[in-house]
Each structure stands twice: as structure tokens, then as C-alpha cells.
Amino acid sequence: MSIYFSVRAVSQEVFSFKTLNNGTYELVKFSNTGNITDLTVGYVSAASYDANDPSGKTIITQDKTKPVTVLHEYAFNCDEKLEIIHIGKEVAEIDGKSFYSCWALREIRVDPENKYYCDIDGVLYTKDLKTLVCYPISHDQYVRANYGYDDWVASDDPAYQDFRDRVLTYVVPSATEKIEMLAFNYASLTDIYLPEGLREIGTLAFFKATILENIRSYTAAQPITDTTFVGEDVFATLYPSLPEGVESIGSDAFNHDQALTYMYIPSSVTYIGHHAFWECVYKDGGDLRGLAQMHIAASEPDFHANTHTGDQWRPQYDYMLFKKTIDTNYSAVRAAD
Amino acid sequence: MSEQKTSLTTKGKGLFGELKAHWKAPAQGRYVPYREYKDIVIGVGSNYAGAKTLEYITFAAGCYLMMYHYKLPYLTYSVINIINMPLNYIWSLIWWYVCDNLGFLPKKQERKCYTLYISLVILGLAMIIFNIGDLFNQSGKFVTYLNGLEGINANSAIKILGTHLLYTGWVGARNIFWRKKLIPKFGRYKYGLYCDYVPKCVMVVLIGWLPFYNIPDVITRVWVANLLFACYNVFGFANNLETCTQNISPNLRERILIRTYPLKISHIFNSIFAMIIPVLIGTLRYKWEDINMFRYVIPAVFISFATLTMIFAGRIKERIPQPPIEEKVQIKFWDGMFGVLHNKYRWINNIVYLLDSLGNGMLAITTILYLYTFRLTGLTYSLIVALVQFAGTPPDFFTPYFIKRFSFKQIMIFYQLTRAAGNAIIVLAMLFCGDRIVLCGVICVAVLFFMEMTKTVPTAVSHDMDVRVNDYQMYLSGERLESFAGIFGWFTGPITSFVGLIIPLLLLKYGFNSNWDVLFLDASRTRIIVIPIVIDIVGYLLMTIPYFFWDYDSGKQNAVMEVLKRRAEVTAKKAEEIGEDANSGFVG
Numbered sequence: 001m002s003i004y005f006s007v008r009a010v011s012q013e014v015f016s017f018k019t020l021n022n023g024t025y026e027l028v029k030f031s032n033t034g035n036i037t038d039l040t041v042g043y044v045s046a047a048s049y050d051a052n053d054p055s056g057k058t059i060i061t062q063d064k065t066k067p068v069t070v071l072h073e074y075a076f077n078c079d080e081k082l083e084i085i086h087i088g089k090e091v092a093e094i095d096g097k098s099f100y101s102c103w104a105l106r107e108i109r110v111d112p113e114n115k116y117y118c119d120i121d122g123v124l125y126t127k128d129l130k131t132l133v134c135y136p137i138s139h140d141q142y143v144r145a146n147y148g149y150d151d152w153v154a155s156d157d158p159a160y161q162d163f164r165d166r167v168l169t170y171v172v173p174s175a176t177e178k179i180e181m182l183a184f185n186y187a188s189l190t191d192i193y194l195p196e197g198l199r200e201i202g203t204l205a206f207f208k209a210t211i212l213e214n215i216r217s218y219t220a221a222q223p224i225t226d227t228t229f230v231g232e233d234v235f236a237t238l239y240p241s242l243p244e245g246v247e248s249i250g251s252d253a254f255n256h257d258q259a260l261t262y263m264y265i266p267s268s269v270t271y272i273g274h275h276a277f278w279e280c281v282y283k284d285g286g287d288l289r290g291l292a293q294m295h296i297a298a299s300e301p302d303f304h305a306n307t308h309t310g311d312q313w314r315p316q317y318d319y320m321l322f323k324k325t326i327d328t329n330y331s332a333v334r335a336a337d
Numbered sequence: 338m339s340e341q342k343t344s345l346t347t348k349g350k351g352l353f354g355e356l357k358a359h360w361k362a363p364a365q366g367r368y369v370p371y372r373e374y375k376d377i378v379i380g381v382g383s384n385y386a387g388a389k390t391l392e393y394i395t396f397a398a399g400c401y402l403m404m405y406h407y408k409l410p411y412l413t414y415s416v417i418n419i420i421n422m423p424l425n426y427i428w429s430l431i432w433w434y435v436c437d438n439l440g441f442l443p444k445k446q447e448r449k450c451y452t453l454y455i456s457l458v459i460l461g462l463a464m465i466i467f468n469i470g471d472l473f474n475q476s477g478k479f480v481t482y483l484n485g486l487e488g489i490n491a492n493s494a495i496k497i498l499g500t501h502l503l504y505t506g507w508v509g510a511r512n513i514f515w516r517k518k519l520i521p522k523f524g525r526y527k528y529g530l531y532c533d534y535v536p537k538c539v540m541v542v543l544i545g546w547l548p549f550y551n552i553p554d555v556i557t558r559v560w561v562a563n564l565l566f567a568c569y570n571v572f573g574f575a576n577n578l579e580t581c582t583q584n585i586s587p588n589l590r591e592r593i594l595i596r597t598y599p600l601k602i603s604h605i606f607n608s609i610f611a612m613i614i615p616v617l618i619g620t621l622r623y624k625w626e627d628i629n630m631f632r633y634v635i636p637a638v639f640i641s642f643a644t645l646t647m648i649f650a651g652r653i654k655e656r657i658p659q660p661p662i663e664e665k666v667q668i669k670f671w672d673g674m675f676g677v678l679h680n681k682y683r684w685i686n687n688i689v690y691l692l693d694s695l696g697n698g699m700l701a702i703t704t705i706l707y708l709y710t711f712r713l714t715g716l717t718y719s720l721i722v723a724l725v726q727f728a729g730t731p732p733d734f735f736t737p738y739f740i741k742r743f744s745f746k747q748i749m750i751f752y753q754l755t756r757a758a759g760n761a762i763i764v765l766a767m768l769f770c771g772d773r774i775v776l777c778g779v780i781c782v783a784v785l786f787f788m789e790m791t792k793t794v795p796t797a798v799s800h801d802m803d804v805r806v807n808d809y810q811m812y813l814s815g816e817r818l819e820s821f822a823g824i825f826g827w828f829t830g831p832i833t834s835f836v837g838l839i840i841p842l843l844l845l846k847y848g849f850n851s852n853w854d855v856l857f858l859d860a861s862r863t864r865i866i867v868i869p870i871v872i873d874i875v876g877y878l879l880m881t882i883p884y885f886f887w888d889y890d891s892g893k894q895n896a897v898m899e900v901l902k903r904r905a906e907v908t909a910k911k912a913e914e915i916g917e918d919a920n921s922g923f924v925g
Binding site for chain 1: 410412415416419422475476481482484485486487490554555556616619620622712714715716717772773774775831834835838842845846847848850851852854855857858859861
């Protein structure tokens with residue numbers, strides 16, 4: 001009997017939904033059958049198989065009378081097959097952790113009629129663009145395909161700069177004020193442009209974005225909604241590191257970003273979560289690589305008075321079998337670009 | 338002051354004289370010469386440290402190789418367990434029969450066993466090599482069900498079953514072959530070291546160097562990893578020499594003495610290396626995530642200790658009162674089964690084990706605490722781990738006192754209650770410390786220190802009681818029936834397996850799957866730790882109940898040992914009378 005119950009317990013339905021009080025549905029869990037790469041989340045769905053089809057391909061049917069309005073946290077957790085997710089027009093609430101570790105995810109497409117969310121070329125935003133919700137982990141593969149790059153271009157290849165500008169660079173729209181938790185986790189980006197209106201960088205927002213080398217901030221004369229990097233001329237002003245006006249940096253926000261070499265904390269920052277820059281420095285031979293120094297705009301007393309910092313927020317490196325925190329440069333002047 | 342000095346000098350001289358006098362021959366009433374104490378320190382120390390090093394390599398979610406490289410879905414481990422479980426019932430029957438007869442089977446039965454095991458190997462290989470799953474209707478219910486399992490599909494499920502058959506056949510055939518060949522020469526507890534040393538070393542090296550973790554498809558990665566670890570597990574390297582020392586003397590006080598001093602001192606090897614290994618790992622570029630940990634660090638440490646173990650293994654002897662192997666009573670299958678079922682204390686132990694399964698499937702709290710809360714690596718990690726581990730050493734020296742002063746029942750109830758209390762404090766710390774991670778960590782480490790401190794005496798007492806329960810079994814059935822004791826697994830196995838799914842399914846709901854990085858998310862980490870611990874606390878409280886029925890004490894044990902000695906004498910005498918050479922037994 002126990003074996004029977006065990007067998008039942010480990011078997012997972014492809015879709016698991018929960019009825020909400022308002023009569024709509026929440027997608028709690030999606031378990032891939034192994035061959036679903038493109039999925040639409042709009043209505044309560046069921047998976048079946050065609051008995052005459054020897055390939056065992058999954059057929060998904062939707063019940064148009066049962067709209068899905070909420071995506072639960074970890075709904076697609078650790079999926080390795082999904083490449084495109086289409087968000088239906090009724091979806092009103094997406095948890096920041098919904099697409100956690102969707103390793104193959106290239107695009108999240110939102111129905112244009114959706115009132116709450118939209119996408120810019122496969123990257124998920126709230127409708128007003130104020131929050132960047134999710135940059136799919138394998139989004140670079142989609143962009144690569146768009147520009148005809150079959151393979152990764154090596155850094156010593158003459159075509160690398162073009163590849164880097166088009167594929168590995170992302171411009172966050174000027175209206176964006178918040179980067180949601182996990183938004184850019186594991187992203188393959190070397191350069192990112194952040195708008196000066198940005199206020200909040202969420203927990204693990206850039207977690208393990210290991211090739212991220214440059215963060216630049218900008219102001220623009222005209223609103224920017226094109227996220228493709230087309231040159232620096234479109235920006236009114238441009239400067240390195242985090243934008244002026246940022247108030248909050250979530251815990252582990254830049255954890256493991258060892259390609260970063262410069263970090264400037266503007267005086268507007270009032271909260272830095274624990275381990276925000278953890279593992280951003282390492283020793284290579286006798287030299288420190290990565291974030292070897294933390295530059296802070298505020299003076300030391302002002303910083304301690306106005307900024308709440310979590311434990312071990314600065315990077316630490318190996319020092320005589322123990323760990324040592326990197327130096328902090330208070331009252332720093334932002335480096336020139 | 339000077340009197341004290343004189344007294345100490347006298348004691349020192351006395352001890353030296355005692356050691357010198359009985360270096361090669363034991364004192365009257367004792368069985369183990371002091372030279373063997375020295376061999377225990379080095380031999381058991383190396384064996385223990387080698388076996389402990391192997392804890393870095395397991396087919397489980399908590400293994401760093403799985404965690405950072407293979408990245409298998411968490412539930413998959415449970416699914417594989419369920420796939421293998423039904424057949425395990427049949428294999429274990431044969432296994433107990435072979436083991437409890439020490440590999441000495443009647444010719445006809447031996448041939449039957451070999452035929453079965455070799456057939457299993459062939460069948461298993463066929464199931465692994467060919468895609469048998471393709472023969473089924475791909476849209477049918479069976480294939481649909483298998484495809485719905487986490488990290489598995491129809492083809493891979495059959496390959497996993499094939500791996501199980503291959504493993505069972507291979508291990509089974511080796512078991513008969515090596516037991517028969519080596520037990521008469523090396524005894525029943527350490528013979529395994531002699532046949533497994535070389536292949537185990539090879540497998541430890543291979544496991545780090547074979548790049549199967551690079552296989553992009555998770556389903557293929559799962560069955561290949563399962564096959565690799567099955568091959569790795571065919572060869573054991575348990576702490577055999579320590580088991581041997583548990584049976585080193587028929588004199589109870591001498592056994593305890595050996596457990597308390599040379600054995601404890603021998604564990605220092607491991608304590609030292611438990612500190613050195615993380616320091617070595619800390620020097621690697623990617624720390625715990627660095628594959629070089631499995632390519633260089635673990636193999637180098639293991640092979641060194643395994644070699645030392647082999648050098649000293651021959652010098653440690655087992656001396657349980659038992660009839661000579663040549664005159665050993667053949668245990669009939671049903672006698673073996675009912676024999677263990679008549680042992681009340683095995684029932685109690687298994688009920689406790691059943692209740693303990695409430696905590697099965699939870700992640701190691703120390704791993705989460707050290708790696709995801711404290712973010713420890715290198716020497717800092719080593720020092721904290723060593724500090725916590727050391728907490729258990731001083732109380733262990735007082736084990737004889739505790740055994741004398743308190744009953745087994747009192748010690749074990751105290752043990753369960755301290756687990757419940759300690760875990761409750763950890764839960765409170767997790768819930769109320771918020772993002773004050775250092776404070777939370779300090780409280781948790783203090784609690785772990787306390788829990789370790791209160792763990793070693795019950796563990797030692799429990800090990801000793803296990804040996805006593807085996808003695809009692811020998812008194813009841815004429816053989817220790819250690820393997821037949823697995824019959825309880827028939828009842829407990831499916832239940833523990835089902836109960837053990839509760840926590841993995843909950844963890845899956847809270848976001849824990851194949852990516853451990855989710856533990857960096859504070860809210861998820863708290864849920865992933867706290868809920869399973871609460872379930873575990875309930876288990877600890879319930880586990881106190883069966884111990885209220887425990888009544889096996891030293892008086893009973895002494896009486897049992899007297900009977901066993903008498904039986905061994907009688908059997909040896911009988912063998913001599915009919916002119917047989919009966920030199921492989923030990924008469925107390």
C-alpha cells in the first residue's frame with residue numbers, strides 16, 4: 001500500500017492549477033513532459049497524447065472558460081526544455097520567482113491585450129515598464145539567432161565587438177524604476193545600461209551574471225524603449241556604475257559577478273542587503289581581480305548614518321587562510337567613463 | 338605538592354610497566370595486547386578517515402558533485418529509490434541467506450545463486466544498452482506515467498531498473514565469491530577491505546574525471562549518473578576495522594575500554610583531515626563548486642588513508658565467542674527470519690527507526706548553515722566544523738561512567754529530547770533573526786555544539802547496545818543473524834520510503850529542485866529549513882516512547898555471554914572429538 005501511495009505521490013501532473021476566490025485560476029506548477037518547448041499560459045490547460053502518434057508528442061488543450069490570472073512562485077522551477085512562454089491576456093500577477101532556473105528559456109511573450117504586463121522583444125515587464133520582471137536566462141540565444149550568430153563569438157574574433165554590442169549588451173528602458181528579484185540571474189550579458197530613474201535593484205537581481213563587466217547609467221532626452229544597444233549617442237549623459245537615485249540594493253544582488261571591476265554606491269542608496277556583492281572578488285596569483293575596492297559617494301559617517309547594510313555586504317577574498325573584506329573608499333568621486 | 342608529584346610519577350611508571358609487560362601478550366582475563374591498541378589507533382584511524390572522505394561522494398542531493406555539477410532534480414533520487422524498491426525485497430532475501438551463512442552455502446544452492454546473479458548482470462546490461470522503452474506504445478498510460486516522473490522517462494526508467502539488476506547481480510556474485518574465499522582468512526568483519534581496496538581507489542579517481550555531468554539532457558544525465566554511482570558502490574570501503582574492534586574481545590569492560598580510548602584517539606586522524614580537506618578546497622578557484630575537488634583532493638586523501646588501512650588491517654583481530662566456521666550451524670531461511678522476529682529489542686529499534694523517518698528527505702542543516710547562511714570556505718569553515726565536532730569528544734571519555742550511572746533507556750530518551758530541544762531553538766533563530774545572518778548563525782552553531790556534545794555518549798552507548806543485541810540474538814538463534822535483521826525492512830522500508838517523500842515534495846513546493854542556489858533566497862531558505870525541522874522535532878518526541886519498553890541490562894548481557902562461551906567450548910570439543918581442525922573459531 002505504501003509503495004502504491006509512493007508511486008502516486010511522485011507522479012506529477014503536467015499542469016497543476018488552484019482555484020482563486022474570484023473564480024479565476026492560479027498556475028501552481030508546470031512539469032514538462034520532456035518535449036514541450038513552447039507553452040501558452042492563458043487558461044486552465046490539460047495535457048494528453050494522441051494514441052496514433054508513435055512519437056508521444058504532448059497535446060495541450062485549453063479550457064477558455066477558465067482564465068489563469070496568477071503565476072505561482074516556482075511555477076516553472078528548473079525547467080530545462082521550455083524556450084518560449086506566452087502569457088495570456090488575463091494574467092494579472094506573476095511572482096518574481098515563477099521562472100526560476102528555466103535554463104532554456106529564451107523569450108517570454110505577453111498578449112498585447114494584457115493590462116498588467118508586456119514584453120519588449122521577449123523580456124518581461126510590467127505594462128508601465130516601471131518594473132523589469134524577467135530577462136530569460138537564455139535570452140542571448142534568441143538574440144543570437146536574430147542576428148545570425150550560430151555560435152558564440154570568441155573575444156579575439158574581429159566580429160566580437162559587434163556580437164557584444166548586439167547580443168551581450170542590454171539597455172534597460174528609461175521608464176524602469178525597479179529591477180525585480182532574480183530578473184537578470186545567470187544572464188549572459190557583458191554590458192548593461194541602467195536608467196537614472198532606477199530606484200530598486202531586487203534580491204539576486206544580477207546573481208551569477210558572471211560575464212557582466214560593465215554597468216553604465218544614463219539619462220536620455222527622449223524616452224528609451226528600445227533595449228537593443230545602438231550606440232551611445234542616444235543617451236544624454238552616461239557614467240559608469242549604478243545610477244544616481246538608486247535607493248535599494250537587494251541581498252545577493254550581484255553575488256558571483258566576478259567580471260565586474262568597478263562599483264560606485266551613490267549617496268542615494270539607503271539599503272544594501274546582506275552579501276550584495278559576495279564573491280565579486282577573487283585572487284589570481286597574488287593579484288585581486290574583480291571588485292577590489294568599493295567606492296562610496298557618501299562620507300563614512302553619513303554612509304553609516306543613512307544606509308542600512310546587511311551582514312557581509314562587501315566582497316571578501318582569501319587572505320592567509322581566512323577571508324578579508326575589500327577596502328572601502330568613502331567620499332569617492334565617480335570615475336569618468 | 339611533592340606527594341602528588343611522586344604519586345603521578347609512580348602512576349606513570351606503573352602504566353609504562355603495564356604496557357611493557359603486556360605489549361605482546363594480554364593480561365590475565367583480557368584478550369587484547371597493548372600492541373594491538375597501537376594498531377587500532379593507526380588502522381581504525383585511517384579506515385575511519387578514508388570512509389569519512391568518501392562521504393564527499395554519494396549519489397544524493399547533498400553531495401557537492403551532484404549539487405554543483407550533475408544538478409539532478411531533487412525528487413529524482415526518491416523516484417529511483419521507488420523504482421528499485423519492489424525487487425529489492427527479493428534480492429535481500431537471498432542476500433541475508435548468503436551473508437548469515439558467511440558465504441558457505443551447499444554446493445547446489447551456491448550454483449543456483451551464481452546462475453541467478455550472472456543472469457541479472459546479463460539482463461541488466463541488456464536493459465542499459467538497448468532502448469527497450471521504445472518497444473512500448475509511446476502514447477500509452479505506462480509510458481505517459483514514466484514520462485511524468487521528475488528527471489526520468491520510459492527509456493531511462495528501464496535503464497535505471499537495468500542498472501539495479503546489474504548492481505544486484507554483480508554485488509551478489511562477488512559477495513559469495515569473496516566471503517567464501519576471504520572470511521576464513523581475515524574474519525567476517527574486515528574481509529571486504531581486501532577485495533575492495535584496489536577497485537574502490539580506481540572508482541574514486543574515475544568519478545571525478547569522467548565528465549558525465551556535462552551531458553546536457555537531464556534525463557540522460559540522471560541514468561548515467563545512477564549507473565556510474567552503482568558501479569562505484571559495488572566496491573565498499575566502510576569502517577570495517579572499527580566494527581572489528583566492536584567484536585575484539587568477549588570481555589565487556591575491555592570492549593568499552595577500547596571503544597573509549599584507542600578508538601577515540603584514532604578518530605583524531607579524521608578530525609585533522611576534516612580540517613585540512615576544506616582548507617585545500619578553499620584554495621581552489623571555485624571553492625566547493627570546483628571540480629578539481631573531486632579530481633585531485635578527494636582521491637589523494639582517500640588513496641593515502643586506504644593504503645594505510647590495508648597495512649594495519651591484518652594486525653587487528655576479531656574475537657567473538659563463536660563456533661568454528663567449519664562447524665557453523667547452517668541457518669535455514671525461515672529460521673533466520675523468525676529468529677530475528679523473536680528478538681524484542683530489534684522490534685524496538687525498528688520502531689524507533691520508523692519514527693526517525695519523519696525527518697527523511699530533509700537537507701543537511703549544517704550544509705545550508707555553513708554554505709548558504711554563513712558562506713564559509715577554507716579555514717573558517719574547517720574551524721567551525723572542527724569546533725562543533727570536537728564538542729562530542731570530551732563527553733565520550735566519560736562513556737563508561739554514563740553507562741554505569743544511567744540505563745540505556747534513560748540515555749536514549751535524554752538523547753531524543755535534546756535533539757527536539759536543539760532543533761526547536763534553531764527554528765526560532767531562523768524565524769526571528771530576520772536578515773541578521775551572523776546572529777542567527779552564532780545561535781545555530783551554539784546549538785549544534787550543544788547537540789554534538791549530547792550526541793556522542795548516546796551514540797557510543799547505542800553502538801554498544803547493538804553489539805549486545807547481536808549477542809542476545811546469538812543466544813536466541815545460535816548465530817548473530819545481522820543480515821536477517823533486514824526482515825524488518827520489509828515492513829519499515831515502504832513506510833519510510835513513503836514518509837520520506839513528504840519532505841522532498843514540500844521542498845519542491847518551496848522551490849528546491851536541482852538548483853541549490855535557491856537557498857540564497859532568504860524566504861525560500863527559511864521555509865526549506867524550518868518546515869522539515871518541525872517535522873523532525875515531532876519525530877524526536879515520538880521516538881522517546883519505544884524506549885520506555887527497553888529492559889535489556891548488563892545483568893542479562895552477562896548471562897547471555899556465559900551461555901555463548903559455554904556453547905563455543907562444547908562445539909569446539911565436539912569438533913576435536915571427531916578429528917576436525919577447528920581453528921577458525923574463538924572460544925572466549
